[in-house]
Amino acid sequence: MDYLWLKAAHVVAVLIFTGGLFTQAIGVAAGARGGTETVDLVSRWDQRVTLPAMLAVWLTGATVASVGGLFSNHWLWMKLVFVFGLSGLHGVQSGRLRRLRAGEQIVLARGPFAASGAIAFVLAIVALLAVTKPF
Amino acid sequence: MAASITASEDLMAIRRLRLASFVEASTLLVLLMIAAPLKHVLGYAIATRIMGPVHGAAFIAYAWCVTAAVSGGGNWTRRELVRLVLAGFVPFGGFANARLLRRKQAAAAAPAGAR
Numbered sequence: 231m232d233y234l235w236l237k238a239a240h241v242v243a244v245l246i247f248t249g250g251l252f253t254q255a256i257g258v259a260a261g262a263r264g265g266t267e268t269v270d271l272v273s274r275w276d277q278r279v280t281l282p283a284m285l286a287v288w289l290t291g292a293t294v295a296s297v298g299g300l301f302s303n304h305w306l307w308m309k310l311v312f313v314f315g316l317s318g319l320h321g322v323q324s325g326r327l328r329r330l331r332a333g334e335q336i337v338l339a340r341g342p343f344a345a346s347g348a349i350a351f352v353l354a355i356v357a358l359l360a361v362t363k364p365f
Numbered sequence: 366m367a368a369s370i371t372a373s374e375d376l377m378a379i380r381r382l383r384l385a386s387f388v389e390a391s392t393l394l395v396l397l398m399i400a401a402p403l404k405h406v407l408g409y410a411i412a413t414r415i416m417g418p419v420h421g422a423a424f425i426a427y428a429w430c431v432t433a434a435v436s437g438g439g440n441w442t443r444r445e446l447v448r449l450v451l452a453g454f455v456p457f458g459g460f461a462n463a464r465l466l467r468r469k470q471a472a473a474a475a476p477a478g479a480r
Contacts, residue, residue, distance in 0.1 A: 288425055292421065314428070320429070321428075321431070321433040323436075324437070325435065328378070328436075328437040
């Protein structure tokens with residue numbers, strides 16, 4: 231029962247964090263086009279909700295893996311690599327939002343939806359690994 | 366106005382990075398110098414079972430702080446970035462960051478014209 235509650239808490243944190251990641255990506259894209267209001271709103275959401283959710287993802291995820299004895303599974307380590315990448319992307323986008331708030335211009339090299347597309351792709355891999363546990 | 370708000374945010378990001386760097390380096394030392402010998406010499410596996418996840422969390426926090434600080438401007442050179450990344454993987458690396466981060470913090474705290 232405790233394990234299921236922990237797992238549910240992890241899923242809640244993941245859903246909020248991933249929603250925040252997409253919001254960040256769109257916020258950066260809007261900021262690159264001059265949307266200062268959007269940057270401000272997204273930054274506030276990021277600091278108050280997405281960042282704490284990311285911390286909760288790691289905390290609950292590590293606890294679930296520890297309680298469930300999952301650290302010996304290869305799929306988990308592969309999943310961790312991708313989640314680590316998503317956390318890194320969150321850090322990069324937080325920095326970009328800070329620069330946009332400072333009035334700097336940012337040019338997105340790969341178009342406004344590239345980051346969102348990459349997030350969706352990585353999330354699909356993470357979900358497949360977590361659900362099918364292939365190896 | 367926006368510039369001054371962001372200057373204080375830059376300062377906060379570097380302060381956070383300094384703390385994360387110190388905690389990451391300290392937990393790695395405790396893991397290697399205390400927990401690992403306790404496990405392998407005296408058989409207390411609980412030491413690494415506790416310190417492993419603690420250091421893991423500290424490492425992730427450090428990595429996030431590095432990406433957020435460097436992506437937010439502040440004139441970080443590629444060499445400084447490589448140094449910060451490498452410091453996360455070697456014992457005492459986080460302590461070796463101290464001087465660089467103190468310098469960066471002083472630069473961020475200086476008035477815009479003095480930078």
